[in-house]
Structures are given as C-alpha cells and as structure tokens.
Amino acid sequence: GADRLKGTEKNVWVEFGKLAVDYKALNLGQGFPDFKPPQHVIDKMVHAVDGSDNALLSQYTRSYGHPRLVNVLAKLYSPLMGRTLDPMNNITISIGAYGVLFCAIQGLINPGDEVVIVEPYFDCYEPMVKVAGAIPKYVPLRPIKKEGVLSSDDWKLDPVELESKFSAKTKAIMINNPNNPVGKVFRKEELEMIANLCKKYDCICISDEVYEWMIYDDNKHLKIASLPGMWERTITMGSAGKTFSATGWKLGWGVGPDHLIKPMQVLHQNCIYTCPTPIQEAVAEGLEYELSIQDKKEECYLTSLALELKPKRDALAKSLTEIGMIPTIPDGGYFMMADISNLNIDIPDDGTKDPYDFKFVRWLCKEKRLSVIPPSAFYNQEHKNLGEKFVRFCFIKKDETLAKADEIFKEWK
Numbered sequence: 502g503a504d505r506l507k508g509t510e511k512n513v514w515v516e517f518g519k520l521a522v523d524y525k526a527l528n529l530g531q532g533f534p535d536f537k538p539p540q541h542v543i544d545k546m547v548h549a550v551d552g553s554d555n556a557l558l559s560q561y562t563r564s565y566g567h568p569r570l571v572n573v574l575a576k577l578y579s580p581l582m583g584r585t586l587d588p589m590n591n592i593t594i595s596i597g598a599y600g601v602l603f604c605a606i607q608g609l610i611n612p613g614d615e616v617v618i619v620e621p622y623f624d625c626y627e628p629m630v631k632v633a634g635a636i637p638k639y640v641p642l643r644p645i646k647k648e649g650v651l652s653s654d655d656w657k658l659d660p661v662e663l664e665s666k667f668s669a670k671t672k673a674i675m676i677n678n679p680n681n682p683v684g685k686v687f688r689k690e691e692l693e694m695i696a697n698l699c700k701k702y703d704c705i706c707i708s709d710e711v712y713e714w715m716i717y718d719d720n721k722h723l724k725i726a727s728l729p730g731m732w733e734r735t736i737t738m739g740s741a742g743k744t745f746s747a748t749g750w751k752l753g754w755g756v757g758p759d760h761l762i763k764p765m766q767v768l769h770q771n772c773i774y775t776c777p778t779p780i781q782e783a784v785a786e787g788l789e790y791e792l793s794i795q796d797k798k799e800e801c802y803l804t805s806l807a808l809e810l811k812p813k814r815d816a817l818a819k820s821l822t823e824i825g826m827i828p829t830i831p832d833g834g835y836f837m838m839a840d841i842s843n844l845n846i847d848i849p850d851d852g853t854k855d856p857y858d859f860k861f862v863r864w865l866c867k868e869k870r871l872s873v874i875p876p877s878a879f880y881n882q883e884h885k886n887l888g889e890k891f892v893r894f895c896f897i898k899k900d901e902t903l904a905k906a907d908e909i910f911k912e913w914k
C-alpha cells in the first residue's frame with residue numbers, strides 16, 4: 502500500500518461491527534437506528550427508482566449536487582445561517598458526511614498545515630488529516646470532577662490549553678457539534694471562544710453538525726458559521742443518514758462560502774463525480790415535506806425524532822446507573838458515555854496492548870452478548886487514558902432493544 506496510509510490500518514467500526522455479528526450480540530455499538538426511516542421518504546425513494554415520472558432519475562445528475570436537493574438545503578439552512586444561501590455555490594453534496602469531510606480536508610488543507618482537533622472526536626478526523634499530510638494538534642474536552650451523573654455540558658475545553666494548540670501554522674480547527682461520543686451541544690460562549698481563535702490565527706473551522714436535529718430538553722443548537730465573522734471561514738457538514746435515520750443512504754452536504762466550497766467541488770468532481778440520483782431526489786422531496794410542516798414540532802421529523810429519542814436516552818441512563826456505571830447525560834446526538842471505573846470487573850488479558858476499554862468491550866461482547874464502542878478510539882495515542890475508563894452506548898434503538906439491554910444488565914448484577 503501507499504506510504505501515506507501507514508498507521509491508519511485499524512478501524513473501530515470494522516473490528517466491533519464484525520465482533521457484534523460474530524457473537525450475535527445485542528447491538529448498542531455502531532450508531533445506526535434499528536427502525537425504519539420515515540415512510541414518506543421511503544415512498545419517495547421507491548418512486549424515484551421506479552422512474553414512472555422521470556426515467557432520468559436513474560441517470561447521473563449534477564456533479565456538485567442534484568439541483569432539487571441543493572435548492573431545498575438552501576431553503577432549510579438560510580434562516581439557521583442568518584443569510585440567503587446560493588444553492589449552487591454555497592452547498593456541495595458528497596458520499597455521506599464522510600465524503601464531505603474528505604473533500605474539505607483534501608480540498609482545503611496543505612501538507613505541513615496544522616489542524617486542531619477537539620477530543621473525543623469522530624475517529625476518521627485523525628486519519629483523514631494525516632493522509633492529507635497535515636499535522637493534528639489535539640485538545641480534549643475534560644469532564645469536571647463531581648459526584649454522580651454528569652451532563653455533557655460538564656465536559657469543557659480549557660481556554661488556555663485550547664489556545665496553546667494554535668500557531669501561525671494552524672490551518673483549521675475541527676469541531677463536532679453536537680459531539681459524538683459525549684453528546685455535548687456547544688454553548689454560545691464556547692463557540693465564541695473558538696470563533697475568536699479562528700479569527701486571531703486566521704484559520705478555518707470545519708464544523709461537523711450531523712446530529713444537529715437531535716437536541717434535548719431546552720438546549721439550542723447554534724451554528725458557529727452564524728457568529729460574526731465566521732461565515733467566511735466555516736464549512737458546516739450535515740448528513741441525510743442522520744437526519745432521516747437512514748445511515749445506509751450515505752448522502753452528506755457541506756455548506757459554506759464560495760471560496761471554501763469551490764475547492765471541495767473540484768476534489769469531488771474528479772474523485773467521486775456525483776452521488777446517486779434517486780437518493781438525492783428522495784432526500785430532497787423528504788426535506789421539502791418536512792419544511793412544509795416545520796411549525797408542527799411533533800410531526801416534523803426534524804424535531805419529532807428528538808422527542809422520540811429523549812425517553813430512550815433517559816431509560817438507558819437509568820439502566821446504566823442501576824448497574825453502577827456513571828453516565829454522562831447527552832444534550833444532543835444519540836450516544837451516551839458511561840464511566841465504568843466503579844464496576845471493578847477483572848477483564849481477562851486478551852493478549853493485546855490495547856487500552857482497558859477495548860478489552861472491556863471485547864469481553865462484554867463475547868461474554869454478555871452486548872456490543873458497545875470503546876471511546877479511547879476517539880482520542881489520539883497520548884490521550885487514550887482519558888477515554889479508557891468509559892464505554893459508549895448508542896440509544897437510537899427500539900424500546901424493546903433497550904429493554905433487552907436492561908435485562909442483560911440485571912442478569913449480570
């Protein structure tokens with residue numbers, strides 16, 4: 502293989518996805534729903550594929566995004582960005598948020614540039630930045646010390662530590678808001694602190710907001726791109742897979758100013774060219790419908806999904822607390838971190854030099870038939886210790902699936 506791939510061979514989804522299947526484990530690991538996307542979006546996909554209205558929907562569409570899709574995305578995001586978006590030049594489509602991240606990192610970052618990455622981070626940021634020849638600089642969210650259950654809001658960036666990662670070489674900072682795996686929804690003051698550093702060090706912000714609609718309680722999701730002086734220097738990412746509970750559809754979008762979107766489109770046009778037309782058509786029509794009912798919070802999927810997920814989040818937190826784990830209650834997203842240090846389980850040596858959470862998660866899958874994710878995968882080598890006393894649970898699952906997990910815990914106690 503190419504030298505640039507050295508050190509990126511391991512992948513947590515590949516290992517733990519397979520383990521879950523091999524052991525027929527109950528799967529609260531990799532993030533995907535075990536229920537169907539909204540029926541109207543499925544119907545639109547079937548209709549797009551059957552071609553009864555338009556046979557061309559099975560052929561290539563515009564490279565940078567199917568016109569119907571970029572048009573509705575411009576309508577959806579203009580109010581949230583606080584400006585009128587140009588669908589052709591401010592939006593670009595790629596293969597999932599992964600594809601958009603790839604276009605941004607390859608399209609905007611030079612070898613030798615430094616990229617500040619907030620930990621814990623969605624794992625692909627690290628290899629993508631390294632494969633681009635850039636140098637990652639990591640800064641962790643640190644949970645405040647307190648007794649009992651934590652909130653994702655208790656995980657904070659230290660302003661001094663954060664600024665110490667910036668220099669004249671910094672090209673970008675990558676944030677994930679809401680954060681996977683912590684569920685943190687960044688507050689206005691926190692985003693302002695990041696924005697001020699972007700301006701001071703003249704760098705861009707890559708803001709991965711794929712969980713933007715899953716916001717609980719009274720929390721509000723704010724786009725860093727909407728802060729003063731940030732539109733010009735921010736790429737914001739979204740995902741149809743997360744928005745419509747259809748992770749296998751793999752369609753994502755980047756939103757930003759022309760000068761940042763253009764290089765991403767250049768990369769995409771030559772490496773991917775275009776994304777599947779029927780998927781783009783169905784997602785476009787689905788979003789048009791959701792926009793038309795956006796004032797009906799309990800009907801519009803963009804708001805109703807979070808209402809549906811909140812009791813699941815609370816049920817899982819209760820199960821975890823009962824068994825002696827200390828959960829961090831997420832303000833957003835569909836993952837929950839839980840501190841396992843009080844469990845005192847003797848994990849057999851599995852012959853690897855991996856962090857404790859990897860061993861714990863392998864043991865849990867093999868012995869208890871429950872699949873979860875080891876969060877040290879979301880930290881760089883030097884900071885794995887910050888993640889290894891936690892595990893990550895996914896709660897976008899049927900109530901019966903979460904009830905089965907609770908049974909596993911009860912039997913184990």
Ligand code: PMP
Nearest residue numbers: 597598599623681711740742753
């Ligand atoms: N970013 C985050 C934070 C994610 O959790 C995911 C989930 N896979 C992605 C990006 C990638 O999204 P997609 O499936 O649309 O490629």
Ligand code: GLN
Nearest residue numbers: 514530531532533681895
């Ligand atoms: N984003 C999902 C998660 O965090 C899935 C990632 C993947 O499968 N590559 O679980």
